[in-house]
Amino acid sequence: xxxxxxxxxxxxxxxxxxxxxxxxxxxxxxxxxxxxxxxxxxxxxxxxxxxxxxxxxxxxxxxxxxxxxxxxxxxxxxxxxxxxxxxxxxxxxxxxxxxxxx
Amino acid sequence: xxxxxxxxxxxxxxxxxxxxxxxxxxxxxxxxxxxxxxxxxxxxxxxxxxxxxxxxxxxxxxxxxxxxxxxxxxxxxxxxxxxxxxxxxxxxxxxxxxxxxxxxxxxxxxxxxxxxxxxxxxxxxxxxxxxxxxxxxxxxxxxxxxxxxxxxxxxxxxxxxxxxxxxxxxxxxxxxxxxxxxxxxxxxxxxxxxxxxxxxxxxxxxxxxxxxxxxxxxxxxxxxxxxxxxxxxxxxxxxxxxxxxxxxxxxxx
Numbered sequence: 001x002x003x004x005x006x007x008x009x010x011x012x013x014x015x016x017x018x019x020x021x022x023x024x025x026x027x028x029x030x031x032x033x034x035x036x037x038x039x040x041x042x043x044x045x046x047x048x049x050x051x052x053x054x055x056x057x058x059x060x061x062x063x064x065x066x067x068x069x070x071x072x073x074x075x076x077x078x079x080x081x082x083x084x085x086x087x088x089x090x091x092x093x094x095x096x097x098x099x100x101x102x
Numbered sequence: 103x104x105x106x107x108x109x110x111x112x113x114x115x116x117x118x119x120x121x122x123x124x125x126x127x128x129x130x131x132x133x134x135x136x137x138x139x140x141x142x143x144x145x146x147x148x149x150x151x152x153x154x155x156x157x158x159x160x161x162x163x164x165x166x167x168x169x170x171x172x173x174x175x176x177x178x179x180x181x182x183x184x185x186x187x188x189x190x191x192x193x194x195x196x197x198x199x200x201x202x203x204x205x206x207x208x209x210x211x212x213x214x215x216x217x218x219x220x221x222x223x224x225x226x227x228x229x230x231x232x233x234x235x236x237x238x239x240x241x242x243x244x245x246x247x248x249x250x251x252x253x254x255x256x257x258x259x260x261x262x263x264x265x266x267x268x269x270x271x272x273x274x275x276x277x278x279x280x281x282x283x284x285x286x287x288x289x290x291x292x293x294x295x296x297x298x299x300x301x302x303x304x305x306x307x308x309x310x311x312x313x314x315x316x317x318x319x320x321x322x323x324x325x326x327x328x329x330x331x332x333x334x335x336x337x338x339x340x341x342x343x344x345x346x347x348x349x350x351x352x353x354x355x
Contacts, residue, residue, distance in 0.1 A: 065316045070271055080308075
């Protein structure tokens, strides 16, 4: 089963490839080489907002999100990942009961 | 008694106050932290310096050794944000504690945290000292030996153990020490009475409460404990802090 994460990056404009690369480096930094090999995909990337939808398997979700939380620097400058929403269903990233306006 | 709501963050360092506090408070509020505490630390080594200076210049007014709590203004747009004051005492011997407790400023703080730096201080914290939070210095390894018996003694008295995540983002050595301490709490006390706080120094280190809960899993807590660590246990700390305060007042009058 996959988890889909809607995340954005707070630092500077970067390309999709660099975005994925930085996630891999952050995982490597916290959990080492073997964990850096966990499979994940950038499903969609929006360079204007530096926001992406990433999917990762259920088994690796905690480690993956943990390393996003602990990522503090990009090229020596402070950075942060904001996780907007997480769901096992891709469709629920569009809207859920929390954002639903009656 | 006033109620406290939302997620808790008991460790916003006083460095943030001078450095764009309004922005930080707003960010915390938007993330759902509705109760935050501004942390002020007194270090034993700094106090000793002031004592020796005092001896040299005897006639200079003796200042209160406890700094007066920072009074944060209510910030526009976050009216429900409750800002508490927290005092962290870092000490190696218990002598200093008596002097601190006598200080009039001491009672103005809502929450008291103990940070023992030696075996003797650790024993004292476990048996006698009325603290609300038990904390540690993430930049060094603990100088004391944890025991299951002492851990449970603290749990029984309603003391909560703090793990901060801010330093873990900044620096890899601190991260190592924090994870090691968190796992020590797991092996000695099954991670009971844990609170997770930020310990932030700038706005880039603020994390979403859900991220923090997820991080709790890496610190060796279970799903429920991780959620309690920033929600229910935070409330317990507040209750513990205010009841101890009331008890002190009742004793005085």
